[in-house]
Amino acid sequence: MTRRFSLSSAHGYADLGRQYRDFYAAIGSCRDGGAAGARVYDLRPEAGVGSITVHELLHGVTLTLYDLTFHDELVLDFDLTSDYFELEYCVDGLMHLEERGTGTAVFGANELSISHSRACSGRLVRPAGQRYRGVSIAARRAATTAFFGSLGTAAWEESVEGMPAELRDAHYLGRQAPPELAAAFADLFTCVLPARFRALYLESKVMEILARIVADAGTAAGSPPPRVPAGQAPMAAYEIERIRRIPELLMENLHEQHTGESLARALGMTPKRLSHGFKQLYGDTIFSHHRNACLRRASMLLVETDLSVAAVALRSGYSSPSNFCFAFKRHFGQTPRQYRAGRAPAGAREAAV
Known part of the structure; x- marks a missing residue:
């Protein structure tokens, strides 16, 4: 069975927001998230398990956190005008992305999608039984001005939109996020600050994310496209x-x-x-990339569960806790216990199942 929904921004961003609320209400029940501007939609038992948390930030920027598994395949058709802006980062899991003017991709763990500054249409497919955890930052394009500070949105136009077309399309379909950017998204997903200060913290993280994307994209836009090493044929599909x-x-x-x-x-x-x-x-090399993915998994387990450090090590691919602690500190600059103490207050974590 497939559940299908449609979203369009043809009648403005406010109307699109209403469509999103109707979509979330159709699959979940809404409750107060305990913070100003936050809404939490718990998936209905017939739809799946998990939740969608929506924060309304400065100037109408919407931050959405997904942690869900659908029982049936869910298809979301979209038709968006050039005024719509969105970044989506996948913490883990996957979904299928199809955009008529760009192509198709499997959007997976540690990948970031950056929307085009043009009208686009296509669909997202969330597979049945596949847990997906991700972060979305969406707004009217004009509303992002406040998050670029003194740089202004011209920095975005020069760097991200200044990329060669092939590279820009690749950033839309999903590119691996560098460690610093992945850590900033993880901070959004695991924020446990008191409600009074949470919006300010989330807004500061959005600014950091945009700054890092602009810096990385500016380098990419000014560089020639990667070349196939001499003597090698281009990779086949x-x-x-x-x-x-x-x-x-x-x-x-x-x-x-x-x-x-x-x-x-x-x-x-x-x-x-x-x-x-x-x-x-x-x-990156295969095993360096894999090691970073394991450490990102460990950082999430430390914040979200009460597992011992040894158990986190085992679930992250390390048979030796001491090797795990050494690798974790080298990557994050803190021991696993220091990282946990700084991210989650006592009693705030759920026991792992």
Whole structure:
């Protein structure tokens, strides 16, 4: 069974907001989220499990946090004008994105999608039984001015919209977020500040995220597109599809002793072709990328559960707690216990199941 909904901004951003509220009300029941401007929609039992939390920030910018699993496939058709602005970051899980003018993609863990500054239409497909956790920042394009401070929105036009068309499309369909940007999104998802200060903190994080995107995109826009190494043929579509399976494959089998050779055999590629192809797609080596993904998972477990550090290590792919603590501190600049103490007050975490 497929549940289908439609969204359009043809009648303005305020009307689009109403459509989103109607959509959320159709699949969930609304309750007060305990903070000014926050609404929480708990999914109805027939729709799935989890929640959608909506924060209304400065100048009508909407911050939405998703943590949900649908029982049935959900399709969301969209038709948006050029005035609509959105960033979406996937903490973990996946969904399918199809945009008529750009292409299709599987949008997955640690990927960031940056909307075009033009009209677009297409659909999002959330698979049945797939947990998705993500962050959306949406607004009328003009409303984002306040979040660029003294830089102004010209910085966005010069950097993000100044990218070559192929690179700009890739940022829309989903690109891996660098560690600093991923950490800023994780901070949005795990914020536990008192309600009185939460909006200010969330707004500051949105500003940080936009600043980091502008800085990264400005570098990319002024650089030539990546070149295929001399002597190598460009990757075929089937090779790209196979390589994109690696992050999920590694996360599903955390305690298996994978090597570049074993992965290459599993995917029907040569180790050299796999290594170079992964670096072209993700900008990192296979196992460095995987290690960062494991540590991001660990950071979420520390904040959201009462698991011991040893248990978090095991669930994040580390058989040795001491190795885990060393790697975690090197990556985040804090020990796991320091990170947990600074992010979640006592009694605020849920026990893991």
